[in-house]
Amino acid sequence: MNMNPMTSNLPCQAPIWAPHKEPLPPGLTEEDRPLWEQNKRMEKYLGAAMESCPVKATLAGGAGFGLGAFFSLMSASFAYEDPYLRARTQEGMNTTQKASQIFKEMGRGMWSSGKSFGKIGALFAGIECVIESYRAKNDIYNSVSAGFVAGGILARNSGPKASFTGGLAFAAFSAAIDMLFLRRETPEED
Secondary structure, X not given: OOOOOOOOOOOOOOOOOOOXXXXXXXXXXXXXHHHHXXXXXXXXXXXXXXXXXXXXXXXXXXXXXXXXXXXXXXXXXXXXXXXXXXXXXXXXXXXXXXXXXXXXXXXXXXXXXXXXXXXXXXXXXXXXXXXXXXXXXXXXXXXXXXHHHHHHHHOHHHOHHHHHHHHHHHHHHHHHHHHHHHOOOOOOOO
C-alpha cells in the first residue's frame, strides 16, 4: 500500500495537504510556488474588494454616469430640430461660434444627466449591497427594498407623501427589472 504522508488515505474524504505543499497546477515547478501563492493571495484580496459595498456603489455610479451622458448625447440631436428657432438664437455668429455653442450645451447636458444617473446608480447599488450583506441572501426582496429606500431618499425634498410614492414607484420599477431581466429562468434546450 502506497502511503503518502502529505495526504489523508481515508476513503470518501478529500485529500488534506500541508500548508504550502498543495499540488501545483500543470506546468509549474516548485521554484514557481512563491509567485503562484502570491497570485492566489491577490486574487483573494481583489475578490473581497469587488464584493465590498463601496466598490459596488462606485462602479454603479460610474456606469450610471456613463449611461446618463450617453443618453443625453443621443437626445441632443433632437434639441436642434427647429431650423427657424436655431437661426434666431444663433443670429450674427460664424460657424465656429455656432459649433462651440452647440458643443457647450451638449457638454452641460451630458454632465447634468450623467451626474443624475450616477447618483441614482450609486445610491441604489450601495443600499442594495448593505441590505444584501445584512440579510445574507441574494433575492428579489433586496432590490425591491433598496428601490423603496432609494426612491424615498430621491423624493425626500417634496414631502412625506411624495417620498412614499417615489419609494413605491422605484420599488415597483426595481421589481420589474429584477423579474424581467435578472431572475428570469432560461428555457432548457433539448
